[in-house]
Amino acid sequence: RRVSGPEEQRLLELLSYGLVALGAASAVLLCFIPMPYGRYSSRRFGWLLPARPAWALQELPSLLVPLGLAACGGAVAAAWPNRLLLGCFAVHYAHRALIFPLLIREGKPTPFFTFVLALLFCVYNGYLQGRSLSNYAKYPSGWLKDPCFITGFIGWLMGMAINIHSDHILRNLRKPGETGYKIPRGGMFEYVSGANFFGEILEWFGFALACCTIESLAFALCTLFILGSRAKQHHQWYLEKFEDYPKGRKIVIPFVY
């Protein structure tokens, strides 16, 4: 029996609570074990996969699932606010799955376990955001001129720009063939150690404001939990590794944390 209508809406709501719980549980777990990829990559978490194909494959469901759901969606998916919001989500994941992996320079391999977790997360969240925006989120006429939408959209855009710019700074710290780490400088790194993570967090909170759905808010909170923890690990790692690490730099939220 196919779940649809109010039953499916209830399911999406439960999945949203599940996503927040998952993010919160990960944040607790990550106080004890660093997220096993990149600089904390380890064979303890399964075979090591090359970074580029691992990133492309694990992130691809977040692009394909919502696009597939939008293509099968009816009148809701065809409304302009829904098209634009689905477009924002798809633009982010087109970059993350198709462009970001090609730009990685000498990235550390990804353990199989981390790859599978990321893949499952992208299927889960791709379904959650895609189904909500293509079938259930209904906006009043004039939503595109509403301050909520406009502020959220600007937040999404600025967040994505900060995320891409910060990842660009990190990539260019290495010369071809180098695999070590240096102190990142410039852009939002002058304020926080996790500038790329700050950008991504801002992006999804902006998206949540523009969408005003429980599903998008759950995703923003989950991102805050997971990337906030990773930024904290990186910050501590930098402080231990570099004596001259800038003392005033915060962890992930400029001037605050």
Ligand code: NDP
């Ligand atoms: P990191 O900052 O850990 O690494 C990004 C890249 O830069 C890696 O290739 C890394 O190399 C390199 N790098 C990082 N720091 C340095 C340094 N100090 N010196 C030289 N090279 C460095 O980011 P993640 O890999 O965790 O994330 C990548 C992107 O994916 C980010 O934009 C992030 O926001 C996004 N992301 C989103 C998630 C979500 O829940 N929405 C979850 C996870 C990531 P190496 O691999 O060798 O460490």
